[in-house]
Amino acid sequence: MHDLAAASISIAFHGVALAMVLYLVSVGLSITMGLMGFVNLAHGAFAAAGGYVALTLMNDLGVPFPLALAIAAISVGGASMLLERLLYSRLYGEHELSQVMFTIGLILVATGAAKGIWGPLSLPMHPPAYLQGDVDLWFRSFPTYRSFLIAAGVVLVTALWLGLERTRFGAQVRAAVDNRRMAQSVGINTSLLFTLTFALGSALAALGGAIGAEIWAIDTGYAQEHLVYFLIVVAVGGLGSIRGPFFASLLLGVSDTAFKYLLPEFGAFFIYALTLVLLLWRPQGLFGRAR
């Protein structure tokens, strides 16, 4: 009985830590898809880019961890803004097939560039000394870095939700998701809004990729390997939603950890089957509205 309780706590703890990474990376994807109806399969490449930038700064140049994270988020966000203006924006409103093929092309280019610059091996993640070891709570100890992941996730999620609920920018984003034409009619510059939201989503993904590098190693296959998980979060959470992907991330993070712990030989199979059933039951996702 004691073992069972300990195992459940472990699964919940590591599951929630994974969920935070999943959410940080995927929330931008959900907004992009909801706002612009753009099927952006290459979103994971921004997370990988964030991981590469942050880890290179830390490992090779000795930049402190928080500064490396900030530089990664800002540089990837800025670069994504450029990409959005130059390439993505040309395909808004185009056929899905064009968007899918363009973003597959982008994944390939990103993979090739990463191979050329950083080589085929994954980059090692060395958390700073103050985040290593274990932290003692009153009844048991937890790995410090994973605890940091959860805490950082909670802080960022709260900031994001407050920002979208309480600021003018957030209200504009919500208006544009609900009804883009109406938002345009009342004078919201939706094109600028798209660019900024896209950059914000990519910056969050970069942050998620960088702090999550301890769970999901940064290597050339990152964008492709984890694409299925990001898509699950978005599809199950519901397009354009901010909260939906959070609960979907929790569900996916915890159940993925649980299945790998309890039934390792069946691995991801159950996750995929569960997603299939969920999507058949509610094609618009758990928290999405029927269109």
Add this chain to the structure above:
Amino acid sequence: MTAAAPAGARGRGAIGALTGRHRLKPLEALPWAAAIGAYFLFPDYLPLGAQVLVMVLFALSLDLILGYGGIITLGQAAFFGVGAYTAGLLGAHGWSEPITGLLVAGAVAGAVGVLTGLIVLRTEGLTLLMLTLMINVMLYEAANKASAVTGGSDGLQGIVISPVLGLFRFDIFGRTAYLYSLAVLFLAWILVRTIVHSPFGRSLTGIRENVARMHAIGSPVLLRRLTAYAIAAALSGIAGAVLTQSTQFVGLESLGVDRSGGVLIVLILGGFGRLYGAFVGAPLYMIAQDRLAALDPAYWPLAIGGLLIAVVMLARGGVLGLCGALLASLRGKGRR
């Protein structure tokens, strides 16, 4: 149909173009001449050539549902893999006759197509994309874990394939593999060509262009789509089976999502919905892969990704679309 009584020569020309569109044009012999020519010109590259032909067949099956049916799938390799493993399991358990093995593989893949199509085709957009992807990764995981049956990540060992028609043994130079793949591709091409020009094929294109209208005129949309999906699945399965039989090996990569993406890229590069996009895209993709990967592993994804982005941004119709536009502008100039 009231349009059957055209007034002038222009009307007759339009009708003629419509009724004559299924007639063979001399240009359509070109891929076959090239394939036979390549057999004699490049005897050292026949194993690669056979793989190119398999890819053409696979992309041709995708063209049926993507180019003509308008269904975007991220999981076509599911059927390729099912066919490949069916042929492999038959060969490993004593059923070594290749042609019946091919037919069984096609039937099994087609059946999987019907079952999954019943689920997938009720949805659209992102959900449809996700479901095709899910089915693909589920089958991959299943094949990976069921290593007692499939050999898991080591691949299926001990496949024995008898000589084709009792005469042509699969040799190490790839001669039989090449000609066998070519023959199967030729038959599949006749089938797909007949389908897309048939009333069924035309109604499929109608569904792609305007679903609401096809519903309104009473076309059984789901049944039409399901039929096309199943035929494409069966052909993909046959492509997988040809690869298994000619290499006498089948591994997990036959079910990989990479392959689903790869075949999409092939079709988009060549030009989709044109029947011949597969014939242009597959050699381009496979030969570029073979050459570039030998130079540097980073070059291949960079080159193919860049090319793909360029095609999407600048030339939606792929290589064939470019050729078509070029021909049209040449003709236009000649007339002026």
